[in-house]
Amino acid sequence: MKEDDWRVLKIIEVSMRYYEWVPLPEIIKKTKLDKKEVLYRLKILDKFKLINRSSYGYRLSHKGYDALALNAFIKKGIITAIGGKLGVGKEGDVYNVLLSNNREAVLKFHNLGRTCFTRGKRYRSYLADKRHISWLYASRLTAEKEFEVLSDLFPIVKVPEPIEQNRHALIIGKMEGDELKRVDLNQLDIDINKLFWDIIDEVKKMYELGYIHGDLSEFNILIDEDGNFLIIDFPQAIKIKDENDIKLKLDKLPGEFKVNTEYYLKRDLENILRYFKKYGIKEKLDVVYKYVVGK
Ligand SMILES: Nc1ncnc2c1ncn2[C@@H]1O[C@H](COP(=O)(O)OP(=O)(O)O)[C@@H](O)[C@H]1O
Ligand SMILES: [Mg+2]
Structure with a gap:
């Protein structure tokens, strides 16, 4: 793709703040290219499926948005x-x-x-x-x-x-490893009880830094052959010190919008406990919860 193709794509991206479908005249105006040139660029973008078109105009496709981010990483x-x-x-x-x-x-x-x-x-x-x-x-x-x-x-x-x-x-x-879900811990030369408590210790550190993962489970922990692990996937993490702010802001909204840190932390811990149960770890949720929050 040429510089002008990217330019047209970026103009469409920015204009989507105001339009669901960006009209052709708007694209022409903003790119300062002539109509023939713009139509040619749009054809290329369409061929690569970076845009969608309708009778109202053009919009960025998911693939187009991916391309813009990828291009930014490469250019940098x-x-x-x-x-x-x-x-x-x-x-x-x-x-x-x-x-x-x-x-x-x-x-x-x-x-x-x-x-x-x-x-x-x-x-x-x-x-x-x-x-x-x-x-x-x-x-x-x-x-x-x-x-x-x-x-x-x-x-x-x-x-x-x-x-x-x-x-x-x-x-x-990157972590060279597999999701905990897909690993048989008995096949690894590790102390499973220690692994369990090491994971809980990470949850505790996270809590002390003011966060609850919010989607913790065997799907979001990667582990390698030596038992080294990494906790991943944080878009739904809950910032504890924001809890009161969020509660205030959302007070008028239905209950489901309210954030309850105890609920989310316990749900995370429950997932970990459930996973480790089949390896003979039988800790009580309340005990582990109190350990994490330091009570
Ligand atoms: N840092 C990483 N190192 C290695 N693999 C990863 C890493 N982050 C994600 N993955 C792989 O991609 C998958 C999806 O990533 P994740 O962050 O869990 O997103 P989501 O589950 O929301 O799609 C993971 O389950 C894992 O297999
Ligand atoms: Mg995930």
């Missing part, structure tokens, strides 16, 4: 290559990438609205007071939030290193 000299998909997430895909220093890393896209958006909106309290948000805005907000949480936690808590963020995408450190 952060990444030099993109590899295979590591996973297809609930709300975005995760890829292997090569950083310019030859280190491998992970590129995670947040694509809200590709699946059912209302579901995503409900459990993400920080979006609750924003009405009429586009998937574009919501996806970027989610990536920004995940990056912010990782920046607050890394390297004190075992979470991926936050490397870079642009639009709805983030680049984070």
